Amino acid sequence: xxxxxxxxxxxxxxxxxxxxxxxxxxxxxxxxxxxxxxxxxxxxxxxxxxxxxxxxxxxxxxxxxxxxxxxxxxxxxxxxxxxxxxxxxxxxxxxxxxxxxxxxxxxxxxxxxxxxxxxxxxxxxxxxxxxxxxxxxxxxxxxxxxxxxxxxxxxxxxxxxxxxxxxxxxxxxxxxxxxxxxxxxxxxxxxxxxxxxxxxxxxxxxxxxxxxxxxxxxxxxxxxxxxxxxxxxxxxxxxxxxxxxxxxxxxxxxxxxxxxxxxxxxxxxxxxxxxxxxxxxxxxxxxxxxxxxxxxxxxxx
Numbered sequence: 115x116x117x118x119x120x121x122x123x124x125x126x127x128x129x130x131x132x133x134x135x136x137x138x139x140x141x142x143x144x145x146x147x148x149x150x151x152x153x154x155x156x157x158x159x160x161x162x163x164x165x166x167x168x169x170x171x172x173x174x175x176x177x178x179x180x181x182x183x184x185x186x187x188x189x190x191x192x193x194x195x196x197x198x199x200x201x202x203x204x205x206x207x208x209x210x211x212x213x214x215x216x217x218x219x220x221x222x223x224x225x226x227x228x229x230x231x232x233x234x235x236x237x238x239x240x241x242x243x244x245x246x247x248x249x250x251x252x253x254x255x256x257x258x259x260x261x262x263x264x265x266x267x268x269x270x271x272x273x274x275x276x277x278x279x280x281x282x283x284x285x286x287x288x289x290x291x292x293x294x295x296x297x298x299x300x301x302x303x304x305x306x307x308x309x310x311x312x313x314x315x316x317x318x319x320x321x322x323x324x325x326x327x328x329x330x331x332x333x334x335x336x337x338x339x340x341x342x343x344x345x346x347x348x349x350x351x352x353x354x355x356x357x358x359x360x361x362x363x364x365x366x367x368x369x370x371x372x373x374x375x376x377x378x379x380x381x382x383x384x385x386x387x388x389x390x391x392x393x394x395x396x397x398x399x400x401x402x403x404x405x406x407x408x409x410x411x412x413x414x415x
Contacts, residue, residue: 189276189285189316238354240307240332248305249408250355251399252348254364255310257382259293259392260320262286269385274319287320290383292392294324299396301329303403309334309348309362311369340372347371358407363395375413 243250256262263270263286270286300306306329310317314335321333340349350360350373362370363378370377378399381391402411 189278189313239334239338239352240354243305243355244331245305248303249359249361249403249405250307250353251300251304252307252309252350252353252360252362252364253297254362254366254369254380255308255317255320256312257384258363258365258380259290259296259308259324261288261290261384262316262320267385269387272323274323276316276319285316285319287323288385289324290392291387291389292396294326296392296396297325297329298327300399303400304361305332306330307332307334307353309338311336311339311346311366342371345371349373350376358409361399361408361412375409378412 253259261267264283265286266273266284267286267288269288271289273284273286275282276285297306308317308321308325308330310333312335314333314337317333317335321330336346338348338352339346340352341347345368348362348364348369350357350362350370353360357373357376360373360376361378362373362376363380364370365380365382367374367377367379378395380395383389383391402408405411
């Protein structure tokens with residue numbers, strides 16, 4: 115949601131820079147791999163956090179209270195990443211290493227699904243893939259492709275009226291640079307799935323504006339998230355896709371707590387129209403689109 119406080123934006127920027135390094139177009143393959151993959155220490159921290167979150171009492175879990183406060187009567191996901199990242203960093207310092215069983219010696223996982231999935235026997239979220247030659251690319255929406263607000267924003271790209279109780283509201287949306295090209299171009303190489311923490315009614319409208327050519331194969335919304343003791347998590351093992359052929363792009367590390375090996379971190383975006391991160395990520399993904407094992411280029415060895 116739009117924040118008018120510059121100091122808030124500065125604090126958020128300091129956090130996002132720690133969770134996702136600054137990105138520069140160009141560079142050789144090794145530079146790209148280091149830039150877009152999570153190193154073993156980051157993965158270990160995420161896995162340690164999973165264990166901690168699963169052991170917490172929901173009544174005392176600060177994550178649960180943050181998520182409850184942030185989603186009340188709001189159709190789109192809001193910026194709670196700063197608070198979540200502070201918890202992640204603090205808890206990871208206290209945790210004891212626990213991620214060994216999820217990795218083989220060279221740092222690449224050897225498992226058909228997440229060791230941490232809490233819904234292995236649940237109904238799958240997607241039908242079988244149509245084009246088996248393509249890998250699956252799961253893309254977040256808010257603060258990854260767009261930024262939305264109830265308040266009128268300078269530089270908004272479009273707005274629409276959303277019928278909410280007790281009255282309709284106008285939603286103002288800024289589109290991240292290269293977001294539409296990102297969808298159009300990558301659909302040639304990947305099966306695209308938009309998986310958002312936001313409500314369906316709002317998300318459908320925004321996605322339709324971004325994806326005018328209907329390149330996105332599937333849309334998943336807030337009701338498809340897994341509640342990991344208060345933390346809202348995207349469990350990729352429920353997609354009915356091979357994990358070694360699945361990538362998730364998300365600005366919120368809590369979204370991929372269950373699958374850090376599959377993540378391409380992206381910085382949180384609000385309004386910078388000169389930013390080119392999606393373009394750089396797009397080039398990186400196209401270059402690696404023929405790989406049948408995404409861990410080979412997403413996990414540092």
